[in-house]
Amino acid sequence: MLESSTGAASGMAGTGKNRYAASHYAGLAAAQPVTPLAAIEATDIARTPTGIGELDRVLGGGVVDGAVVLIGGDPGIGKSTLLLQTLDHLQRLGLPTLYVSGEESGAQIALRSRRLGLPASQVQVLTEIQLEKILATIEATQPAIAVIDSIQTLYSDQLSSAPGSVAQVRECAAHLTRLAKASGIAIVLVGHVTKEGALAGPRVLEHMVDTVLYFEGDTHSSFRLIRAIKNRFGAVNEIGVFAMTETGLKGVTNPSAIFLSQHSEAVPGSCVLVTLEGTRPLLVEIQALVDSGGPSPRRLSVGLERDRLAMLLAVLHRHAGVACGDQDVFINAVGGVRISEPAADLAVLLAIQSSLRSKPLPKGFIAFGEVGLAGEVRPATRGQERLREAAKLGFAVAIVPKANAPKKPIEGLTVHAVERIEQALEVVRGF
Numbered sequence: 001m002l003e004s005s006t007g008a009a010s011g012m013a014g015t016g017k018n019r020y021a022a023s024h025y026a027g028l029a030a031a032q033p034v035t036p037l038a039a040i041e042a043t044d045i046a047r048t049p050t051g052i053g054e055l056d057r058v059l060g061g062g063v064v065d066g067a068v069v070l071i072g073g074d075p076g077i078g079k080s081t082l083l084l085q086t087l088d089h090l091q092r093l094g095l096p097t098l099y100v101s102g103e104e105s106g107a108q109i110a111l112r113s114r115r116l117g118l119p120a121s122q123v124q125v126l127t128e129i130q131l132e133k134i135l136a137t138i139e140a141t142q143p144a145i146a147v148i149d150s151i152q153t154l155y156s157d158q159l160s161s162a163p164g165s166v167a168q169v170r171e172c173a174a175h176l177t178r179l180a181k182a183s184g185i186a187i188v189l190v191g192h193v194t195k196e197g198a199l200a201g202p203r204v205l206e207h208m209v210d211t212v213l214y215f216e217g218d219t220h221s222s223f224r225l226i227r228a229i230k231n232r233f234g235a236v237n238e239i240g241v242f243a244m245t246e247t248g249l250k251g252v253t254n255p256s257a258i259f260l261s262q263h264s265e266a267v268p269g270s271c272v273l274v275t276l277e278g279t280r281p282l283l284v285e286i287q288a289l290v291d292s293g294g295p296s297p298r299r300l301s302v303g304l305e306r307d308r309l310a311m312l313l314a315v316l317h318r319h320a321g322v323a324c325g326d327q328d329v330f331i332n333a334v335g336g337v338r339i340s341e342p343a344a345d346l347a348v349l350l351a352i353q354s355s356l357r358s359k360p361l362p363k364g365f366i367a368f369g370e371v372g373l374a375g376e377v378r379p380a381t382r383g384q385e386r387l388r389e390a391a392k393l394g395f396a397v398a399i400v401p402k403a404n405a406p407k408k409p410i411e412g413l414t415v416h417a418v419e420r421i422e423q424a425l426e427v428v429r430g431f
Helices: 002-022 053-059 079-092 106-115 131-141 166-183 204-208 306-320 342-357 383-392 421-429
Strands: 068-072 097-101 124-127 145-149 186-191 211-216 223-231 239-245 248-251 270-277 280-292 299-302 327-333 365-367 397-401 414-418
Touching: 053 223, 053 239, 053 248, 068 079, 068 166, 068 204, 079 097, 079 106, 079 145, 079 186, 079 248, 097 106, 097 131, 106 124, 124 131, 131 166, 166 186, 166 204, 270 342, 270 383, 280 342, 280 383, 299 306, 306 327, 306 342, 306 421, 327 342, 342 365, 342 397, 342 421, 383 397, 397 421, 414 421
Parallel strands: 068 186, 068 211, 097 124, 097 145, 145 186, 270 365, 299 327, 365 397, 397 414
Antiparallel strands: 211 223, 223 239, 239 248, 270 280, 280 327
16 A cells, blocks of 8 residues: 555656646635624534543644644654654544655664554555655545654755755745645644754744644653643643653653652652643642852752742842852752743742751642742632642642632642742741
């Protein structure tokens, strides 16, 4: 079947090339009349679940017909592995799939499928980098979903520049996007990343597609995170958590367990934060180490914003009388997660206070809340969900902003509501 698909691609290559050359910048459809927004019928978007729960969560429930998804990440982090697993599962459900590889041979892809425990996979594979042949093959085979691995390896005969150049990436992505919208075929583009971790190529590439996903995590760790940076069909900043096993990537049903330490007893400098990633509350351990520094004390933050750390230290000194000006301060979010929301402020300050005084916070303690420059503790979004998640995992004591105090008691959880950072530190000193 693969040979016939490839043959069809070769046979239709000229036709496909002429077709796309003739209508190089043609619109997707004829001009439509102007219509009031209220007169347009709004229907729910049909989704096809991939069978991989964590990936479905990030996508917003599944793959949408005609959607274009761009997924990037460091080399070797598992992009190709996850997509091959996804295509195999969809194929087993009876949906036609196509895997286009410009980086590996068919034999290499077959070896990976054997390692993943998929020896009888019927996923259609095409090893090609010429855009016109790929477009012709997709039109001939009509898959429900096609994966292009990767967009940087493709080239079009219409341009003389080398594969991977800005012009080639933009042109190839534009043609594939138009094909997806016109035919209803979902297309997944794999993108390379720069050494800074951003997607390589023109920034317009992210604007063209419907969804942008980033693979995060250390290649030396068994855990991987997929984060939605852009999603026209779901929530942004949603994350999926995976564990890399011998048979591929497996979804983690309780990701909070990854980001919590395994201390048998409470230790100084540790505070558990309830953060929100998309629609999912996660418990993450924030660790702080305050040590005597030299004339130029260091401020190092891993997983949190370093500039915000400097601001919080100034607030701690000015409004709570806790001075760290001559101390080295190191902050780390356990498990490699990156926290960008300001609700982490209170947990960071309590961890710093705990390390500075060498006094651990009580076991089963959590905190969240934004700290302002005036020393006030501001509320976090969806505070009730955060507290319920903490109670479900067995946490017993919480310090939260007053506005996030639950109206009804939460079984097993004692909540201390505070308005200012001084009050939070006073509560901690009383434990």
